[in-house]
Structures are given as C-alpha cells and as structure tokens.
C-alpha cells in the first residue's frame with residue numbers, strides 16, 4: 266500500500282481550475298435587528314471567471330442585495346471573504362463598478378458630463394475624458410444625446426447613462442442590482458440586448474441581480490440560484506446557449522427548458538417566502 270505521507274515525484278499536475286477573477290468565499294452576513302438576529306446570507310461561495318456574465322436570482326428577501334453590497338465593499342461580512350484578482354475587498358474598490366435600480370444620474374450634468382464624471386474625479390484632462398466619454402456614450406447607444414440633460418431622456422436612456430458612467434471607470438467587475446426593474450418589458454429586453462452587446466465587446470465581467478428568470482437566461486453564462494432565508498447557494502445553472510445572443514433567443518426551445526428548470530428550483534423557495542410572509546401578517550393581526 267502506498268504511504269499517503271510520501272509526496273510522489275514528479276508531483277502530479279495540479280487539477281486545472283478555470284481562472285477566477287472574483288471569489289466569494291464562505292460569506293455570512295447577519296444583521297442585528299431590534300428583536301432578532303437575521304442571517305441574510307449564509308455561507309455563500311462561488312467564483313467568477315474573467316469575462317463571464319453571471320446572474321443571481323432568488324425570492325424576494327433572500328439576501329441578493331446584501332451579497333452584492335458585500336462584493337461592492339459596502340457591507341462588511343460577518344464571516345468569509347470576497348477577493349478580486351486575489352485581493353481582499355475591504356471597502357469600496359476601484360475594481361468594482363456598481364449600477365443600482367434607482368435613478369442615479371446627476372440631473373445638473375449633461376449625458377456626456379455624467380459619463381465623464383469618474384474620469385474627471387481621476388483628474389483625466391478634459392479633452393481626453395470627453396473623447397473617452399463619447400466612445401462610451403456611443404457604446405450605450407446614446408450618440409446624438411451628449412448635450413441632453415437626464416430630465417430630457419426616458420427611464421431606459423437614463424439607466425444607459427448610469428451604466429455608461431460606471432463603464433467609463435473601467436471596472437474589473439460590473440455589479441448591477443436590478444438595473445431594469447423600473448422599466449417596461451420591451452425596454453428591458455432591448456436594454457438587455459444592449460448590455461449583452463457591451464459585455465461581449467468589452468469582455469466585461471458582469472454580475473446581475475434580477476427577479477426575472479427570462480432575463481437571467483437571456484443574458485447569462487451561469488445563473489446562481491439562491492434559497493429563501495437564510496440566503497444560501499441552491500444551485501448554479503450553466504446556460505449553454507449560443508453566442509452572440511440577442512433577445513431573439515427567448516423564442517428557442519432550449520431557452521424554454523432553462524426557464525422551466527430554474528423556475529422548478531425557485532418555485533419551492535418563493536412559496537416558502539410567501540408562506541412565511543403570510544404567517545407573519547397573521548401573527549401581527
């Protein structure tokens with residue numbers, strides 16, 4: 266019998282692991298509320314490869330935003346660690362760009378000046394930053410609107426300005442927390458196309474929180490499904506649909522299979538969430 270303490274020589278080649286740019290490692294987040302301790306995220310671990318598009322989906326209140334806030338350095342985890350390219354995240358970090366659901370353009374700045382803002386903060390000279398901002402404005406499909414103010418744009422266009430502003434800072438990882446939530450279905454689909462096009466052009470590593478299964482399947486390489494309270498990793502689904510993708514993919518048979526599969530996972534979790542909410546309402550009556 267071979268002695269397990271003897272290291273063979275030559276050493277066996279290490280198991281090939283895909284490169285990871287973002288690692289979420291055993292992250293736990295607990296909040297102390299007035300009458301209880303809430304575990305919002307419980308031992309979540311997953312890795313993200315460079316250029317990958319990952320969606321995080323789960324029932325309302327399962328801890329998606331909390332997880333994103335940990336990745337974005339806005340919340341310190343109770344336990345566990347997030348690293349970007351091996352570097353621990355201990356606060357807001359230039360490698361991470363965040364886009365939120367809420368309106369976040371600067372109303373007093375034009376589209377171009379909104380997008381150029383992070384470059385201005387970095388001290389990039391005006392001519393260079395305007396040139397770069399024009400490229401980003403074109404990428405988000407707003408050429409011709411450079412001198413417009415946010416109040417002159419639709420909700421979908423304003424969200425593209427927000428995405429453009431975040432992209433101008435060239436983050437290693439783009440985090441988007443339900444960026445399309447306030448938009449109508451058609452705009453969502455078209456904006457999804459735009460985001461995918463940008464992601465594929467820049468090979469931008471992207472994490473998206475969404476409630477929409479179709480959006481998750483349309484856009485993602487992998488979908489992280491979370492369980493209802495405490496928010497744990499339920500499953501990671503590989504979306505093996507051809508690239509480049511557009512919203513047309515939603516009509517394919519394979520697409521329907523993925524949606525059904527993820528809904529199968531989510532249905533139980535969402536029902537648990539609803540039952541708990543109803544029980545709580547009953548208890549407070």
Ligand SMILES: Nc1ncnc2c1ncn2[C@@H]1O[C@H](COP(=O)(O)OP(=O)(O)OP(=O)(O)O)[C@@H](O)[C@H]1O
Pocket residue numbers: 296297298303304305323324325326327328329330331332
């Ligand atoms: N600062 C906080 N203090 C106390 N509890 C919090 C805090 N932030 C979040 N929670 C609780 O943690 C849990 C997860 O919340 P979170 O907002 O991360 O969920 P979510 O999945 O993003 O929800 P939704 O889909 O509805 O946006 C919830 O029970 C929420 O009430």
